Every structure is written in C-alpha cells, then in structure tokens.
Amino acid sequence: MTALDLLLPSSCAGCGRRGTACCATCLAGFGPPTQIQVPGVGPPVWALAAYHGAARELVLAFKERGARPLVAWFGALVAAALVAVGPPPWTLVPAPSRRSAARDRGGDHMLRIARAVHVAAVAPVLGLAAGVRDSVGLGAGARRRNLEGRVVVGGRPPPGTVVLLDDVVTTGATAAACVRALRGCGVRTHAVLVLTSARLRQSG
Numbered sequence: 605m606t607a608l609d610l611l612l613p614s615s616c617a618g619c620g621r622r623g624t625a626c627c628a629t630c631l632a633g634f635g636p637p638t639q640i641q642v643p644g645v646g647p648p649v650w651a652l653a654a655y656h657g658a659a660r661e662l663v664l665a666f667k668e669r670g671a672r673p674l675v676a677w678f679g680a681l682v683a684a685a686l687v688a689v690g691p692p693p694w695t696l697v698p699a700p701s702r703r704s705a706a707r708d709r710g711g712d713h714m715l716r717i718a719r720a721v722h723v724a725a726v727a728p729v730l731g732l733a734a735g736v737r738d739s740v741g742l743g744a745g746a747r748r749r750n751l752e753g754r755v756v757v758g759g760r761p762p763p764g765t766v767v768l769l770d771d772v773v774t775t776g777a778t779a780a781a782c783v784r785a786l787r788g789c790g791v792r793t794h795a796v797l798v799l800t801s802a803r804l805r806q807s808g
C-alpha cells in the first residue's frame with residue numbers, strides 16, 4: 605500500500621461503494637469458519653465464505669486485479685478464524701501459486717495474505733514445479749494429474765498447528781496435493797483454511 609492509496613478515496617471491490625477498499629456489507633459475507641466436506645484432502649477443511657457474490661469479487665479483485673489494500677481485511681479474517689481451526693501457536697503454509705501466475709500478479713498472493721495474519725508464523729515452504737497448468741476449466745481428475753508430484757517442499761515449517769491457507773477450494777486437488785507433499789516430509793497438516801469455497805452454499 606502506498607501513501608496515495610490511503611489518501612485517495614477508493615471503492616469497495618465487492619460492490620463498488622465509494623470510500624473504502626471493502627465495505628462492511630461485503631465484509632459480512634465472510635462468516636466464521638465453516639467446516640466443509642472435501643473428499644480426499646485428509647485434514648478438516650474450513651471456509652469463510654461461499655465462492656459467490658461479493659466474497660468471490662473480493663477474492664478475485666485481490667488475486668487477479670491487484671487490489672492490494674484488501675490484504676489487511678483478509679489477514680484479519682484469517683486471524684479471527686484460526687482460533688476455531690486449532691490451538692495456537694499457528695503456522696500458516698500458503699498454498700503455492702504457479703510461478704508464471706505469481707509473476708503476472710506481482711507476487712504470491714496467498715503468501716501476502718499469510719504475512720498479514722499477525723497472530724501466526726508463516727512458512728512459505730511449498731512451491732510448484734514447472735509444468736503445472738492453470739487449473740481453470742479442468743475437471744477433478746485432470747486437476748489431480750496436473751499436480752501429481754509437482755508440489756515441492758522447500759523446508760520444514762516451525763512446530764505448531766500447521767494450517768494450509770488458500771483462496772478457494774473447488775475439487776480439493778490443490779489442498780490434497782499440498783497435504784500429501786507435506787506429509788511426505790513428515791509434516792502433519794492440522795487443517796486447511798480457505799477464504800472461499802465453491803462447495804459452501806451461500807447464506808443470505
């Protein structure tokens with residue numbers, strides 16, 4: 605965030621209302637974490653909102669359109685959610701982005717959110733090997749094959765409650781591949797926490 609961002613009135617990335625990067629109405633679309641059933645992942649998966657409406661808009665604005673001021677809100681939402689997900693101390697492991705996608709977006713967006721969660725340690729130990737395609741449009745099996753053996757672990761997270769953090773869970777292929785890669789290095793993932801899920805029914 606630059607000084608200019610703070611001085612210029614912005615508009616809500618969820619609904620366009622002027623005056624803030626995220627308005628109270630859109631923020632209220634993110635509830636307390638809800639446990640969702642995602643077969644094949646392993647640890648419990650928690651989501652803060654359905655991948656729908658304003659919540660989806662806010663995630664996409666941050667991820668694809670560089671709405672940097674939203675990082676503080678996402679950081680606060682994740683921090684508030686962690687108490688429900690497991691006992692402290694928490695270690696957040698951001699789900700990895702494809703290198704080309706991270707380059708296009710000016711950095712790794714989930715790492716940025718994890719670093720805004722001031723109550724948890726951050727262990728950016730996961731990466732994607734070359735050859736992983738954009739998963740948009742791929743079915744569950746193709747998503748799984750796309751990631752097969754391509755999540756690499758570059759270190760051990762500090763001891764504590766390891767929580768994998770991602771923006772959206774759809775088929776669970778990414779979460780499952782990350783959990784498996786960590787397990788292969790002797791690291792137990794306590795829970796998966798996602799901002800949004802296509803599997804969570806919208807409320808309200």
Ligand SMILES: [Zn+2]
Pocket residue numbers: 616617618619620621626627628629630631658
């Ligand atoms: Zn709004």
